[in-house]
Amino acid sequence: MPSFQLQVYGGVTMNNTLCLAVFLALVYIRGLTWDFSSEVLVIFLVCIIMGLFTSFRTKFPLWTCFVAFLLYPLSLVLVYILDYKFGWS
Known part of the structure; x- marks a missing residue:
């Protein structure tokens, strides 16, 4: 697999993980109903x-x-x- 594909997969994974963490932190900190x-x-x-x-x-x-x-x-x-x-x- 070319290295640029690994970079794309890594970037996508990190972006999704960061966005999910920020979203869940907001839900937790503000005490929002899930x-x-x-x-x-x-x-x-x-x-x-x-x-x-x-x-x-x-x-x-x-x-x-x-x-x-x-x-x-x-x-x-x-x-x-x-x-x-x-x-x-």
Whole structure:
């Protein structure tokens, strides 16, 4: 793997980690109510699925975009099920 790809992956990881830490610190310090468990779980699942899917390839055929596009309606359905069928907030 070329070194520039490793730099991009490192930069993305550090950016996401820093933004998440700042966000969680604000929620904790201000004592905000957390009502987004189902949404965060679904985002986490989509990130894991796409991360696993993309970590084994360097070139992506056209059909892989349909997998990513289909994860959006699937995530909406999962949030609906978790919120209204199982009562998560």
